[in-house]
Amino acid sequence: MLLENDHIYLGPVKEAEFSEVSDWYRHETLVRRLNARPYYFETEVEIKKWWESEKHTSYKFGIRMKDSHKLIGFVVLDGILWNQRNGWISIAIGESSEWGKGYGKEAMECCLHYAFDELNLHRIQLTVFSYNEPAIRLYAALGFTKEGSYREFIERDGKHYDMHLYGLLRREWKSLHLSS
Template sequence: MDYSILKGKRIELSGFLEEDLPIISSWSKNEHLQRNLDALPFKPKTNDEIQKWMNHSSEKDFRFAIRLMDTNELIGYVEVDGILWTHRTGWVTIAIGDGRYWGDGYGKEALTCLISYAFQELNLFRLQLTVFSYNERAIKLYKSLGFEEEGRFRKFLQRDGDRYDMILFGLLKDEWKKNNES
């Protein structure tokens, strides 16, 4: 059987390597990227903070590097974290760190692998995420993968003098299975 749940057509999900630290550090200095990921004020992370995040391991958090299969280049990361095993729910995060790879389907491929991993390997029932209303590209991605908008935290975030909603999306295992039956 030539099958891997952590591989797409162009990417694979893997662990982090020591040499990934400077790349991820450069992403932490990318204001545009960080303001899409976090409601906290933009502040680049130290190498120690990034190293701790890269090496963190627990039974509630599963974090993967996104690598191009043909070159092994690190282009981003995905994670399921904050898992509540009793309820079989987890939070999803994705980041494509280098803008050269935005809009070319790498994020969709990586998130497809992560969702499959979460439902098939971890046996989760529900995945959820939040996204800021100004991140239209991410909203389009989540909807294309079957995530449903479940609620809004109205005017949750202030950026550059404007207020934005934070939207809650969810995906249930049976919805995912129905959408992925071939």
């Protein structure tokens, strides 16, 4: 199935679940991995407004466990330039109890499959902070190539860190998945 993998599937987030997503933003580690702004809380209203925005240039999916249908995170394709067939991808496993179990990789595989095979995109890109080592390992395992760095882009706890740009081309994705 297009948006399904071994343990997870991608689908909509229900209106009643926006409060749960908002709760994830209370976890400092998650927030600091997602963006460069100072640590803050996202309200349920702000989450809902973001989720419902940019419907013609973004695809937002909740990540759910197949066995329980529990919402554990989200993955987003956005910033799509249809004439260039390029887009951005981002992911968050909000449930910290599910970190490190491979669900992020499964969700990214589903979303990349959707991006390249359903939307016919040519290139997917993302940025990641240099201190987010789990994400960097994930992106390498998925076949992304590090294309450059914004040096000392972010300061956290008195130290400067780079922000890396990673990209994945459709032919690279196909090559990896035809050989496996």
